[in-house]
Amino acid sequence: MFKPNEDYLKLPGSYLFSTIAKKVAAFQESNPDKKIIRLGIGDVTKPLPKAVIEALHKAVDEQANAETFRGYAPDLGYEFLRHAIAENDFRARGCNIADDEVFISDGAKSDSGAIQEIFSKDAKIAVCDPVYPVYVDSNVMAGRCGDYDENTGMWSNVIYMPCTAENGFAPELPSETPDLIYLCFPNNPTGEAITKDQLQKWVDYANKVGAVIIFDAAYEAYISEDNIPHSIYECKGARTCAIELRSFSKNAGFTGLRLGATIIPHDLKVSFNGKEVEMHSLWARRHGTKYNGAPYIVQRAGEAIYSPEGKVQVKEMIASYMKNAKYIYDGLKEAGYTVYGGKNSPYIWLKTPDNMTSWEFFDYLLEKANVVGTPGSGFGPSGEHYFRLTAFGSYENTVEAINRIKAL
Ligand code: PLP
Structure with a gap:
């Protein structure tokens, strides 16, 4: 059987x-x-913003002609979109992210669920409590979380970091050392954010203990205060310890269209069997094997949010x-x-x-x-x-x- x-x-x-x-x-x-x-x-x-609808129509028409038709998209995303994201979401904010460090996907849910695959089965995860459920559930599916206790609502092998009014909804550094730390700010569900100084402490901690931060920036477009970071790469040292997840859902209304991006800097590397391994190459290998790329028309729609009109409409x-x-x-x-x-x-x-x-x-x-x-x-x-x-x-x-x- x-x-x-x-x-x-x-x-x-x-x-x-x-x-x-x-x-x-x-x-x-x-x-x-x-x-x-x-x-x-x-x-x-x-x-959807008008600029996005126009880009969709144009891209659909391209699919109707043999000269402009596009089949399989490049595994890691079209250059035009990787460039637009790296340029507008990162370099324009002073974050040193290259075009080829941006991987295009169908959204942050897929990426936040799948990113654990490139880490060891023994990796111990730390999550905020309360939390977007995908981080924990995807690690349970991978056999990393131990057993569930119905009375406490907790898994035996997960480090929980309470975020309540008492600590200003900002997690405290855990006493037990994790391998993977999931952070999402501005946060779902608490709606609270952390300052750049607070996030810098996490980056310093991760570099010190050799952990990786998975930073979910799905709600960054909603930030209105100056001292809140839009990207973890605004913090010094984040290139050696952080992966960032981006979504087009909540900023540009792509929940039905589906588009996202994951950023993995080449500097995020580890020594394994005497060799240096870039986590970038593991994710590229995973993408190439399990994913055939976000649709061309959707990637063109995503590019449109960075046009001058698109920016105004998104705002x-x-x-x-x-x-x-x-x-x-x-x-x-x-x-x-x-x-x-x-x-x-x-x-x-x-x-x-x-x-x-x-x-x-x-x-x-x-x-x-x-x-x-x-x-x-x-x-x-x-x-x-x-x-x-x-x-x-x-x-x-x-x-x-x-x-x-x-x-x-
Ligand atoms: N991350 C967080 C924290 C979310 O709240 C959501 C959706 O609600 C997602 C990711 C999913 O984003 P996407 O629509 O890009 O898959």
Whole structure:
């Protein structure tokens, strides 16, 4: 008889969003006249910027002619996009990243799940708690995390770094030394960011102990404050210890189109069997074997966000989501809630009132205000007694939802 991959069997079901959907459906069925507003979604709602649509149309037309038709894309991405990313997202910010250190992919979820493959099976991972679940689950699938404890919601072989109001949502350096450290700032779900000085401490630590930081910059476009780094390569020494993940989803609305990039500097290397090995070459080997490249038309669409018009349109889109974020943040504060995030990210993280659990507050908000959010405990044990609202809805719905909460 065949055998399944037992590491997959260890994974507990991912019940968060299905439980939310079931509760909302049941409430709507027994209250058909109520208008439910969803501020729990992590997906964007605005259409793609005009520059992106124009680039898509143009690239589609190219596919209609033998002279301009493109088949398989280069494994690591088209030069035009690798150059546009390296130039605009890194060199323009003073980060020394070469075009060939940029690998194009179909998004940060795929890359954040797959990056662990180029590290040893024995590598020990450290994650923030609460956390974007892909980092842990992909390492569980690879057999690195030990056993799951249903009571604590934790894996026996993972280093958890709590991020709560008590430490300003910034993880402290762990007492046990990890091999791989996953950091995501601005953070999902807390919406909080860390300063360049705080990130520099992590870079120095990783270089000192010989660990690698996987830095997820999916929300960098939402940064509004000057002292928050947009890339880990703004920190000195990051080229020898950090891999950065980039996404086109939340800045340019590519959640359905799919595009991302991973940066691996040539300086990230290790001595193995007497030879120097670049992690860049391992990822290139992995990409070449398992991936046939993001579609040409999508890479052209991605290039368009760096055109002068594209830059303006992307800025406008982010500004409109951030207008929602401000309305949520200010409105909740006015209503007496303790609120975090929302300044450098589209996520607002609030402390549940009266020591309610995250799920008790979910039910309260659904029943009393007909507003849906996401219980913080769904992102990890340290998310208990917190709740996430997102700025990705329409302005009208956002205003109505917050006014309903204020009226409670
Ligand atoms: N990383 C974080 C922290 C996210 O919150 C998300 C999506 O919600 C992703 C990565 C996924 O990005 P992509 O759409 O590029 O796969």
